[in-house]
Amino acid sequence: MGYLEHVGKYFMMLGRVFKKPQKGKVFYEALIKEIDELGLKSLGIIMFISFFIGGVIALQTALNLDNPFIPKSLIGFAAKRSIILEFAPTFCSIILAGKVGSYITSSIGTMRVTEQIDALEVMGINALSHLVLPKVIATVFFYPFLISLGMFLGILGGWVTGVLSGLFSGANYIEGIQTDFDPFLLSYAIIKTLIFAFLISTVPSYHGYYVKGGSIAVGKASTQAVVWTTILIVIANYFLTQMLLT
Template identity: 85%
Template sequence: MNYIEHIGKYFMMLRQVFTKPQKARVFREALSREIEELGLKSLGIIMFISFFIGGVIAMQTALNLDNPLIPKTLIGFAAKRSIILEFAPTFCSIILAGKVGSYITSSIGTMRVTEQIDALEVMGINSLNYLVLPKIIATVFFYPFLITLGMMLGILGGWVAGNLSGLFSGVDYIEGIQTDFKPFLVQYAIIKTLVFAFLIATVPSYHGYYVKGGSLEVGKASTQSVVWTIVLIVIANYFLTQMLLT
């Protein structure tokens, strides 16, 4: 199957996904379960990585701005821009693509190879709507909160790193963060996050839903879905940056 056929099949899948759920109570239960699996269980890794990567960004910025003529406030300014514009929305989404994407593909793929999806369709249930729509809603609505938390912890990590390392003072760092703050940059990061969250939910679902074979093929589909999700995130990041910031 060539790329054009995959794209067409992907959009045909989305047409079946975005239909009205057949049973509201069952849908709400599935949604709460997906919020826990895809969102709440990702909090720990995002908080940990954001805090320490924020510290690394601030320290590397300080080490590269060692000219005495350059104000120390530029460290906080540069770290803030790096974290908000690229690290939090893009880098964290790539991490989530690996963690969440493999989970989605393996869970749906296992249902496919064990014929559970066939059983749902025999019962007259729209399996794509039942399995994929809660995942899309859970990621699209929860990940902006996750990425916003990553931004704040990244900036906090930079402040802690400066105080512990002595490379710059916390006062200069906070002043740099407050310098030339543009709310649109946060909006830009959230817009990117929404697009990335949609890709993280749908691309792995596509690979899992249409997998054929047994457990070995499910494992291969999980790897393939993570790779393609990351590739699409990088491509989308380029075009979104060009459309929104230029």
């Protein structure tokens, strides 16, 4: 199957996903379940990685600024820009693509190979809307909070690094964070996060829904889903940066 055919099937899938759900109560219960599986259970890894990567960014910046004429506040400024512009929205989304994407593909793919999806369709249920739409809404609405938390903890990790290492003071770091603050950068990060969240929920769903074979095929589909989701996030990041920051 060619790439254009895959793209066509992907958009056809989206057309069925966004049809009205079968029952409000069933949809609400599925949505709460997906928020827990895709969002709340990802809090730990995002918090842990954000805090320590923020510390590493600040530490590496401080170690490379050995010129006494360069103000120490530049460390906070550089860390702020790095975390808000790229680390939190892009790097964390790639991590989530691996964790969440493999879960989505394997869960839907297992239902496909065990004919549970066929049973839903025989009963007249729109299986795509029933299975995928709660995942899309859960990720699109919850991930901006998750990424915002990653931004805060990343910047906090940089501050803690300075205080503990003695390479720069907390006051200088905070001064750098406040220097030349542009609120649009936050908007830029959230816009990227929304698009990445949509990719994280729909691309793995596509691979899981159209999988053929047995358990081995589901495993291969999960790997392909993570790879393609990551590739699309990187490509989307490039074009979004060009459109929004130039």
